[in-house]
Amino acid sequence: MKIGGKKIGLTTQVFLAMIVGAILGLLIGEPMTKLGFIGTIWLNCIKMIVVPMVIVTIITGITSQKDVKSLGRISVRIMAYYIFSTLIACAIGLTVALIIKPGTIANFTGLASKEITGSTDITVADFFTSMFSANMFKTFSEGNILQTLIISVMIGIAILRMKNEKFKTTVVNGFNALGEMVFSLIGMIMIASPIGVFFLMADSFGKYGASIFTSMATLAGTYYLACIVQIILVYGGVVWLTAGINPIKFIKDSAELWIYTISTCSSVASIPINIKVAKEKFGVPERISGFTIPLGSQMNYDGSVILYGSVIVFISQVVGVPITLGVMLKVIFLSAILSTGGGGIPGSGIVKLLVMVQAFGLPTEIVGIIAAFYRLFDMGTTTNNCLGDLAGTVFVSKLEEKTIEKNNRKMAEAN
Template sequence: MKIAGKKISLTTQIFLAMILGAILGLIIGEPMTKLGFIGNIWLNCIKMIVVPMVIVTIITGITSQKDVKSLGRISARIMSYYILTTLVACAVGLAVALLIKPGTMANFTGLASKEITGSADITIADFFMGMFSSNMFKTFSDGNILQTLIISVLVGIAILRMKNEAFKETVINGFNALSEMVFSLIGMVMIVSPIGVFFLMAESFGKYGAGIFTSMATLAGTYYLACLAHIVLIYGGVLWFTSGINPIRFLKDSAELWIYTISTCSSVASIPVNMKVAKEKFDVPESISSFTVPLGSQMNYDGSVILYGCVIVFISQVVGVPINIGVMLKVIFLSAILSTGGGGIPGSGIVKLLVMVEAFGLPTEIVGIIAAFYRLFDMGTTTLNCLGDLAGTVFVSKMEEKFAGKNKAKVTGA
C-alpha cells in the first residue's frame, strides 16, 4: 500500500485496519459480525502452520547452539526469568487491584453471564502427564503445542548428540531448509494481515458495541493499569539494568508486536512477529529467539496471572470478603502453577479463571459475566504474555553477549 508515493509499513497498515475495523463495528453493529469469518479464515491460515513452525524453530534453535552445555545455560536463564516474572506478575495484579478497589465501584446491572463449559479439574499431575506425548503424530494432528514443543526439544538434543558428523550436518541442513520454507509461507499470510485484522476487530466491536468499553470498565481499567505497571517496572526494569534499554524504547520498538497481539489475541500466531521484532529491533540472534519465544508461548503467562489476581480481589470486594496476606500468597503460587496447565483445553483462559475463583470459595457468576466480555481481557493477556516472551528473549541475548565477552577476555588475557 502506498500514499503519495510512500510505501506504508505493514505495522501501520495493521494499526489502521484495527482502528477502522473498530469504528465500522461500532457504527454498523451486528451486520459486521456476519463478516467475521473472513478474519477467522486469515487466523486459521496462520494457525495451520503453527505446529510445523514450532517444530522447525525449536529444532533449528537447539541445533544452532555450539553444544548441549550452551543450550543448558540458555534454558536455565530463560526458564528462571519466566518463573520469577510470573510470580511477580500476580503480586502486581493483587497490589494494583487492592489499591484501586474496583469491586467497590462495580455495577452489574444489565449484564448477562455466559455459561462456561470445560473441565475445571486441572491438577499438577495432569499437567506434567500432558506434557509428554504417547503418539507424536496424534500430537501434531491435535495441534497440542506443549507436547509438540517437548518433542521438538528432544529431537533437537538427539541431533546434537549424533556421532556421525556427516549425518548430523545433513539433518541440520534439512531442518534449516524446512524453516526457510515455513517462514516463506508465513510471509505470504502476513501480507494480507491488515484484511484479517480489520474483520476481526469489526466483528468484536459489532458484537459488543460501546458496551465493550463501559460494562466491565472498573475491572478492565484496573487490569490494564496493572499490565502497564508490569511492563514498565518489571520488564522495563530488567532490561534497563541488564541491557541499558529503557521502558519507553522497549514499548516503542515492540510496537509491531503489541499492535499485532491486540488485534489477533493469539500467542502462537504471534511467534513469527515476536522473533522478527527481536531480531530487527533488539539484534537478538535467531539461535536464541527461535528457542526462547516458542518456549515462552507455552510457559510464560504473565498477562493471565495478573488477570487472576485482579479478578480474585475484584470479586472479593464485590461480595465483601477480606483478603489477608495468607490468601494473597496462595493466589500467587496457585496462579503460577495453574497458568501453565490446561494446554489444549478450548477456552482454557476462562476455565482456569473459574478454577481460581472456585479454589477460594468465591461466587462464580461474575466469572460468567467476564466470559461474555473475555475478548476485551484477552487482548491484554495475549499482549503481555508476548511482551514478556520478547523481554525475556532480549534479556537472555544480552546475558549471552556478556558471557561471550568474558570468555573472549579470558582467552585474550591468557
C-alpha cells in the same frame, strides 16, 4: 500500500486496519459480524503454520548451540526469568486492585453471564503427563503446542548427540532449509494481515458494541492499569538494566508485536511476529529467540496471572470478603502454578480463572459475566504474555553475549 506517493509499512497498515475495523464495528454493528469469518480464515492460516514453525525454530535453535551446555544455560536463565516475572505479575495485579478497589463501585445490572465449559479438575500428575505425547503425529494434527515443543527439544538434543558428523550436518542443513521455507510461507500470510485484523476487530466491536468499554469498565480499567505497570516496571526495567533500552523505546520498538496480539488474542499465532521483532528491533539471534519465545508461549502467562489476581480481589470486594496477607501469598503461588502450560488459544484462560475463583471459595457467577466479555480482557492477557516473552528473550540474549565475551577473554588469556 502507498498514500500520497509514500509507502506505508505493514505495521502501520495493520494499526490503521485495527482502528478502522473497530470504528466500523461500533457504527455498523451486527452486520459486521457476518464478515468475521474472513478474519478467522486469516487467523487459521497463521495457526496452520504454527506447528511446523515451532518444530523448525526449536530444533534449529538447539542445533545452532555450540554444545548442550550452552543450551542448558539458556534454558535455566529463561526459566528463571519466566518464574520471576510471573510471580511479580500476580503481585502487581493484586496490589493495583487493592489500591483502586474496583469491586466497591462495580455495577452488574443488566449483564448476562456465559456458561463456562471445560474441566476444572487439574492435578499435578495430569499436567506433567499431558506434556509428553504417545503419538507425535497425533500431537501435530491436534495442534498441541506444548507436546510439540517437548518433542522438538528431544529431537534437537538427539541431533546434537549424533556421532556421525556427516549425517548430523545433513540433518541440520535439512531443518535449516525447511525453516527458510516455513518463514517464507509466514511472510506470504503476513501480507494479508491488514485485511485479517480489520475483520477480526470489526467482528469483536460489532458483536459487543460500546458495552465492550462500559459493562466491565471498573474491572477492565483496573486490569489494564496493572498490565501497564507490569510492562513499564518489569519488562521495561529488565531490558533497561540488561540491554540499556529504556521502557518507552521498548514499547515503541515492539509495536508490531502488540498490535498483532491485540488483534488476534493468540500467543501462538503471534510467535512468528515475536521472533521477527526480537531479531529486527533488538538484534536477538534466532538460535535464542527460536527457543525462548515458543517456550514462553506455553509457560509464561504474566497477563493471565495479573487477571487472576485482579479478579480475586474484585470478587472479594463485591461480596465483602477481606483479603489477608496469607490469601494474597496463596493467590500468587497458585496463580503461578495454574498458569503454567496451556495451548495459547484465545479465551482458554477463562477455565483457569474459574478454577482460581473456586479455590478461594468465591462465587463463580461473576466469572460467567467476565466470560461473556472475555475478548476485552484477552487482548490484555495475550499482549502481556507476549511482551513478557520478548523482554525475557532480550534479557537472555544479552546475558549470552556477556557470557560468550567472558569465555573468549579467558581463552585469549590462556593462550
